[in-house]
Amino acid sequence: MDEATDPFADFLVTLEGFWVSALSFISGVITPGWRQNQVLILIVLAIVAWLLHGSTGNLLQRWVRSRDGWEKWQLRMIVQIKRQLGLIWFAALAWGVYSVMQNITWPSRSYLIGLAATLAAVWVGIAFATRLVRNRPLRRIVTWALWIYATLYLLNVSDDVAAFLDRIALAVGDFRLSLLTLITALVVIGVLMTLARLASQATASTIRRNDEISPSMQVLAVKGVQLALYGFAFFMGVKAVGIDLTGLAVLSGAIGVGLGFGLQKVVSNLVSGVIILLDKSIKPGDVISLGDTFGWIQTLGARYASVVTRDGKEYLIPNEDLITGQVVNWSHSNDFVRLDIYFGTAYSDDPHQVRKLAIEAASGVDRVLSFKPPVCHIVGFGDSSVDYILRFWIKDPTGGLTNIRGHVYLALWDAFQEHNISIPFPQREVLMLEDSKLSVSNKGAQAE
Structure with missing residues (x-):
């Protein structure tokens, strides 16, 4: 195989290029000159930003505690600002030094400081933008992924890294899946899923505000909209990166049959949940009794219903039990x-x-x-x-x-x-027969 077309050879060439660039940068830093001076300035700015983070963070915390009546989103925003305060100070200081150096010296002598200021500002923006992702582990993954991409893009090495990731691929016949394609698919699907979540939340709030729709139909409509949006986002994300799903039709059919047997109970609960929502036999807010469980329906999920009792316990009852079991709905047709x-x-x-x-x-x-x-x-x-x-x-x-x-x-x-009405309780009288042994012994004891 020719070395020019060998993926492993290309992989080594790319690694060698990265290594040469890294050695060149390190050599410029350790050599006295303006590049070294910029690195030292950035280190000093980082130390100053760290000191300011500690002092201003305490001031911000005391100021927030002196205020009352704040909304939850405002408190969360303050917490996020406090977490990123060091990076915010570093970006502000770096931009200030960069602006001064642009006017008093050559632009090339402040290039690294401007790059660091831009990176810090972009990182702060990403940290605030990713707050839209509610799931904490997923938010952390998205934040680090965007930080890495922004860093590579601002360093002008994103194309080289993309080519490097594209060379790491798994090829089976005409099917080729590279690491770049996989990462791109995850990013596109993640973005579309986030947009689908925001759209479903807006749609759900609109549906819940409509008093003309019954509670059970509101739940069914919200679940249907969520399923449609998330399914559309997934398939559009897969198609957007060029993955052909037609070749997976037979495999997905076989997997579907296996899952059908393995997830029989789960599917039964899903179908039972749809039936409950359609026939409106049970809806959120109803008071039910199921066996020894008495409480009211808090939520109707795809697999189970949440029943909260008077003592604060929350029972997750499978939807199938609500269909096949004997349920007493105290408020089905009326509340009497x-x-x-x-x-x-x-x-x-x-x-x-x-x-x-x-x-x-x-x-x-x-x-x-x-x-x-x-x-x-x-x-x-x-x-x-x-x-x-x-x-x-x-x-x-x-x-x-x-x-x-x-x-x-x-x-x-x-x-x-x-009114002197008495509530009686059981009383018993014991009569001893004249000829019984107990009666004779009692008379003898009294004679003595």
Whole structure:
């Protein structure tokens, strides 16, 4: 194979060129002259910027603490400024020195200082621009990638590095995938994904503000828009870098069959989630009971529903369980809920008075509906008491069921205490037969 067409030989030639350039720069720095002087000036500026970072950072922190009522985005911006304060000071000082040296000496004698000032300013801009990326690890990757690219571009070596990365490639038949193509694809897809996220957030906020759309349809519309935008961004990013996906059709089909069997439960939950959103049987804000879990739907996800209970626990219930299981939706068609409580009074108390007092006590409790008045009925004659059932209605199950029952019980207690109505408890009497051994031994003990 000819050396001119050998990728490995080209790779070595490129590395040799980088090495020669690096040695030339180092030689110019260690040799007395204006290049060395510029490097020393930059070192001094870096030390001064580091000192200013510490002092002004403390002043900025004290100033922020003396202010009240700041928004979260303002506090985040201050935190970002404090983090980049050293770089900001270095850029400002370098630009100042560069401007002075441009007027008092030859432009070539301040070239490195101007380059460092430009790099510092670009790095600061990148650090603030990448705040749009919410995911912290991804934001760090994007920040470093943009810093490296900006540095190579300003040093006029981006083309050489691009050619070097393009030579590192994997070729199988007509298919060739270079490191440059892979990096370009990741960058383009990342940018398009970020734009898709911003567009989906704007669309989601618009959909949620529309009161004419039900909560379940709002969730379905938001999920559909997100899926469409992210899918479009991915395929456009892949096509933009020239990767042909038609050759992967058979492979993707085989992988799809394997994933279909392996992810059967996941797919079932996804389909169940779509069905729940379409039939509107469960929507965010509904109060449900599923087994021993009682709470309200906070969010409906693609795979599960988030149910928050009164004690602050958040249960992630798979969508399939909501479709196949028996779910009590307390607020499906309306918010009216009837609650029953049971109690008993002594046989000596007038049942007509007991029923009247129970209804009045329940009617005086907040959250008990007056247009659906409480009712009280006798349900049986027990061993120790006359048993009653008290039924009343509420329309805000999200406020809790146990607490309203407790308030009604307390109102019954106060009413019964005021009117001398007793609540009996089981009592037992022990009778000893005359001829039993226990009776004889007891009489003997008393005779002694």
